[in-house]
Amino acid sequence: MMKSFFSRIALGLALGLSLAAAPIAQAAPYDVVDPVQPSDTPGKIEVLEFFAYTCPHCKSIEPLVEKWTPTLPDGVVFKPVPVAFNASMQDLQKLYYTLEALDRLDLHAAVFHAIHDQHERLFKADAIIDWAAAQGLDRQAFIDTFNSFGVKTRVMRADELAKAYHIDGTPSFAIGGRYVTSPSHTGTYQGAIDEADKLVKQILANGE
Structure with a gap:
């Protein structure tokens, strides 16, 4: 980024142009996933929220997520x-999937x-x-479910998804197997929600 910035200044001076005449392009508020990832839910567009219970940003965005998800088409x-960014986080992955299996995501x-x-x-x-x-x-x-094959399988799939989408920070949102956005892309928690919502509508409108 810095190299590009100073190169642009040098080019502008060499051509006798003002810096304002050569604006720096803004980064897109999302990344494009290549290759496109298939949905685990046939016939449905999936929105995946990559999160970690230890992440304070995930805690902060959770009320916004809870407000947004019922509005999805x-x-x-x-x-x-x-x-899990390391092996020590695996038990927290198992906690989530155990609560899901026991129908206690409340x-x-x-x-x-x-x-x-x-x-x-x-x-x-x-x-x-x-x-x-x-x-x-x-x-x-709880113990039986926590240690079950089903929960272990879900954890393995979560790891595969994080790798496929190149997730290196949380919270991050993957939309339709095609895009990833996050507060680090948009600058705010609500901005990430709004961008994810926009991408959902774009995929639906384009029939992607």
């Missing part, structure tokens, strides 16, 4: 995807609250199981 499926926001507001160290299986039991979940049912 028919034919669009929203799926959170827990990301506790999704509570996990963010426990980690970031109550400063609970929900990083290892034992602490996670104790926390889940304290929320009223059956301890043995």
